Amino acid sequence: MTPGLAGFVVADAEPHWNDALDSVMAALAETFAIAPERASAPRGARRRTWLDTFDWRLYRAGLLLEYVTASRAGQLVLTSVGASAAGNPEPVVQPVTGWRAAQPCLSDHLPDGPVTDRIAGVIAPRALLPLVTVASTTSVTSLLNEDGKTVARLLIERPVITAGHIGTAGSEARIDLPPRLSVTEVRGYPGPARRAARIMALAPQIEPGAPGGSPEKALLDEALAVIGTRAANYSNKVDAKITTDMAAARAVATILLTLLGAVEVNVNGVLRDTDTEFLHDLRVAVRRTRAAIKLLGEVLGLADDVLDQFAADFKWLGDVTTPVRDLDVHLLDFADMTAQLKAAKPTDLDPFRDFLVQRRAREFRALARALRSPRFGQLTADWRATLTTIADGKPRRAGQPGKGAAKRATPDRPAPLASAQTAGALATDRTGVAFRKVARRGGAITRDSPAESLHDLRKRAKELRYALEFFAPLHDKQAYGAVLGDLKRLQDCLGEFQDTEVQIEEIRALAEAMLGAQAVSRGAIARTVLAMGEVTAALATRQVAARDAFENRFAGFAGSDGQRRMAVLLHRTGGAA
Amino acid sequence: MKIYATYNIKGGVGKTTTAVNLAYLAAADGLRTVLWDLDPQGAASFMFRVKPRVKGGGRALIRGQRSLDDAIKGTDFERLDLIPADFTYRNMDLLLDKGPEAKQSRKLSKLLAPLAVEYDAVFLDCPPSISLVSENVLHAADTIIVPLIPTTLSVRTLEQLTDFVAGFSGHRPDVLAFFSMVDRRKKLHREITEELSAKRPDVAATIVPSVALIERMSVERSPVSVFAPGSAAAKSYRALWAEVRERLE
Ligand SMILES: Nc1ncnc2c1ncn2[C@@H]1O[C@H](COP(=O)(O)OP(=O)(O)OP(=O)(O)O)[C@@H](O)[C@H]1O
Ligand SMILES: [Mg+2]
Numbered sequence: 001m002t003p004g005l006a007g008f009v010v011a012d013a014e015p016h017w018n019d020a021l022d023s024v025m026a027a028l029a030e031t032f033a034i035a036p037e038r039a040s041a042p043r044g045a046r047r048r049t050w051l052d053t054f055d056w057r058l059y060r061a062g063l064l065l066e067y068v069t070a071s072r073a074g075q076l077v078l079t080s081v082g083a084s085a086a087g088n089p090e091p092v093v094q095p096v097t098g099w100r101a102a103q104p105c106l107s108d109h110l111p112d113g114p115v116t117d118r119i120a121g122v123i124a125p126r127a128l129l130p131l132v133t134v135a136s137t138t139s140v141t142s143l144l145n146e147d148g149k150t151v152a153r154l155l156i157e158r159p160v161i162t163a164g165h166i167g168t169a170g171s172e173a174r175i176d177l178p179p180r181l182s183v184t185e186v187r188g189y190p191g192p193a194r195r196a197a198r199i200m201a202l203a204p205q206i207e208p209g210a211p212g213g214s215p216e217k218a219l220l221d222e223a224l225a226v227i228g229t230r231a232a233n234y235s236n237k238v239d240a241k242i243t244t245d246m247a248a249a250r251a252v253a254t255i256l257l258t259l260l261g262a263v264e265v266n267v268n269g270v271l272r273d274t275d276t277e278f279l280h281d282l283r284v285a286v287r288r289t290r291a292a293i294k295l296l297g298e299v300l301g302l303a304d305d306v307l308d309q310f311a312a313d314f315k316w317l318g319d320v321t322t323p324v325r326d327l328d329v330h331l332l333d334f335a336d337m338t339a340q341l342k343a344a345k346p347t348d349l350d351p352f353r354d355f356l357v358q359r360r361a362r363e364f365r366a367l368a369r370a371l372r373s374p375r376f377g378q379l380t381a382d383w384r385a386t387l388t389t390i391a392d393g394k395p396r397r398a399g400q401p402g403k404g405a406a407k408r409a410t411p412d413r414p415a416p417l418a419s420a421q422t423a424g425a426l427a428t429d430r431t432g433v434a435f436r437k438v439a440r441r442g443g444a445i446t447r448d449s450p451a452e453s454l455h456d457l458r459k460r461a462k463e464l465r466y467a468l469e470f471f472a473p474l475h476d477k478q479a480y481g482a483v484l485g486d487l488k489r490l491q492d493c494l495g496e497f498q499d500t501e502v503q504i505e506e507i508r509a510l511a512e513a514m515l516g517a518q519a520v521s522r523g524a525i526a527r528t529v530l531a532m533g534e535v536t537a538a539l540a541t542r543q544v545a546a547r548d549a550f551e552n553r554f555a556g557f558a559g560s561d562g563q564r565r566m567a568v569l570l571h572r573t574g575g576a577a
Numbered sequence: 578m579k580i581y582a583t584y585n586i587k588g589g590v591g592k593t594t595t596a597v598n599l600a601y602l603a604a605a606d607g608l609r610t611v612l613w614d615l616d617p618q619g620a621a622s623f624m625f626r627v628k629p630r631v632k633g634g635g636r637a638l639i640r641g642q643r644s645l646d647d648a649i650k651g652t653d654f655e656r657l658d659l660i661p662a663d664f665t666y667r668n669m670d671l672l673l674d675k676g677p678e679a680k681q682s683r684k685l686s687k688l689l690a691p692l693a694v695e696y697d698a699v700f701l702d703c704p705p706s707i708s709l710v711s712e713n714v715l716h717a718a719d720t721i722i723v724p725l726i727p728t729t730l731s732v733r734t735l736e737q738l739t740d741f742v743a744g745f746s747g748h749r750p751d752v753l754a755f756f757s758m759v760d761r762r763k764k765l766h767r768e769i770t771e772e773l774s775a776k777r778p779d780v781a782a783t784i785v786p787s788v789a790l791i792e793r794m795s796v797e798r799s800p801v802s803v804f805a806p807g808s809a810a811a812k813s814y815r816a817l818w819a820e821v822r823e824r825l826e
Contacts, residue, residue, distance in 0.1 A: 188650035
């Protein structure tokens, strides 16, 4: 039997589903004899839970992953939903046992198999999360010719949502979805299946299930909509809903609200410790918030002390998340770290790993306390209230939600000149300033400049990166892409240069702390510390390489070509404003 | 991919009945199976309700101008496909009788080779005769399944076949005979089946009794396991299939 030739979905409202199916059957009965499936494999009941990372890495890569159970056996099924009209490649199937469909699964906990091989690189280091569970029963009807031979089959699938793992309706309620119909061809009988599909296409009660797409994807999208969400609704891009001629204050408030949303949406994943990237994304949103306050905050028209307080609170928030992230970075690098050892054995580093894990557990408790603290709750509530007022463009009133907001609220001040600006003008202005800073400071760096000057340039480059990202929706896509690529390469180089140095320092500190902890025997400690020495040596080599690469990277970004690319970008954005 | 052929020079001994039932059981066992109806009369095609006609003509198929792939029809049963009979198979000997003599009897083998990608088991249902066709079938098969009617002559038939196959150079098929259409009430049947099953390792322990239910297959137009799965007939074909499968393992 070949796979589905044509897919349809019942278009009527729920009470009429059975009538619709009956009339389709009647239409087919005019051409074919119809019989329930004879001795053939039972298709029966099937339950599937779609899985993806929090940031939809599979979906964005054109992949759908399902954990499917039918008659007790479970398997992971990976389908490609590339737009190719020639049809999609066969799904990759991997039988699994003991899969817990309602639980997240970290990429390196996936059982070995062809699906894992295909997805591990895409999702790492994120966990797979259950999205929504749909159970369905499929009945098969044979379409027979005059000899009573099956020449095509009609499959009717009745899907029911049994669990929504994400979205607001994340309940256990059963929600019926419209029945799906498909015709499958019997090998060597292409004509009858085509005929059946034509008959069905004419039936008024049903419509094509996934015009030009995959029926699997259509079902997932529909199920997600029913539980109140949609695919790919989270990414760690800023992506604020701003336009060029929006008032600057509103645009900045909108950007900051978007960032606040990113902070909040990651909190649960951090607290459950689902994977390391929730914390990473939360930290990025906090850093961006702090940068936005610094670069753009004044256009909000808030009193200085109010803005300073928020800035201080976000610095606190950033700081409380740092220890866990630093430990995460070492742990994430661990495999690479052990792989590059030359003299030491990989196992020599085991005590180091144990130590990192222990430390992380301790630091994590502190982090969780901070995220559950009234200070954090107050900060996000006040910040949201403050920004919402500005974004809505209404005058601020005293006594907004949240005690802090009331405390912080200051009488309206005369609107500063900046707030009369448009978002477009603000974008060109701030991005231009940030770029010139990078160009000037970077241009002054020579072979003999101290490391500090590169570290400082890294900060300026970050600010520029943020300025670009905040206003990304206002920029010409092509001009933006051209600037961003070179900037990223420069940032990678500066990041490598500083991070390797920081990591060397951290490993030294950790070595000392380990010696202090005396949890392991002296012999083991010696071997571990020697291995850690090798790790720092490798880091030092990388740092030298980054320093050597700097001049080229900088010239690539801020040289005459780079200057021109930036000028084009700002001109286009400014011109549109 | 294993190739099974039901063969006997004699007509009406149960070749087609056996091929149809065993192919069905192989597919039900999980093997991707195809049955090639080589008899121009198309009895096996009839059993599966497939018209005895090859798209583009049987001639082009045998000559290798058309791939077998195009001729394959899905049956009503999962994993079981059929290559239908065609009227032109009457002259198959003439079609095979081309090219160097040494290669003439290996043509079918060559045609079948590409099926290995898609199938685990191939069944060949032969017309009764000694011909270039049957010679081709014997060369292609891994196992030749020989239905025997319990007569004194049947032993000779089996011996002749075994001798013939023993003369093959290179690949030699395994020969497995079994008694078909056995009437337990007949003393002669009992004597012959008991004696030969015990004496000869190439005679299966399973016997297929003569029952009216098997004749009904051509009315039901399906394998006996489909319309009478609990019957003694269905059971003996299951036992026979188990023996056939075991022998190759
Ligand atoms: N065990 C059985 N009991 C009763 N009838 C049987 C049995 N096996 C086969 N028959 C009947 O015998 C007849 C011949 O069987 P079948 O067509 O399988 O033989 P065949 O060897 O393929 O014949 P041919 O040589 O004509 O191709 C058919 O009518 C069939 O129904
Ligand atoms: Mg026959």
